[in-house]
Amino acid sequence: MVEAFLSARSQIETSYAKELAKLHKKFAPSAERSSVNSCWSKINDEMEKEMGLHLAFGQECKTHATALSAICKEAKKSLKNCLDESTKLNKEYQKHFSAIQTSQKNYNKLCSDNATLEGQIASGQGKKDPAKVYIF
16 A cells, blocks of 8 residues: 555656646746846746655655565465465374374274273173283
8 A cells, every 4th residue: 555655646746847848948038038138037947846756755755665565475485385374284283183083093992802801801801811801
């Protein structure tokens, strides 16, 4: 938004300076104005100064607009890289989290099976040979 504003302002200031230059050429001092030559000379001098100021300001706005444009492009590129890396890391996290959940389910099932077998052995309902029972 600031970039667009500065760019538009630059065009306006440059255009205004060009119009002042045209006006200056059109009404340049001539011999017929000799009676008011001093006054006319001051007007022309002021017009030239104003023209220069507007032209310089227009160029300054353009310079800042160009710099802001480059910064914005770089920021967008950095943001895209961060988002891409974040997505990649999130996928990796999800993969590991899923593996942990699967391992936890297996562990809980094995613990449950082990408790069942221990209960059967303790009550005498299970296998009579404890050497064949695997306790985890």
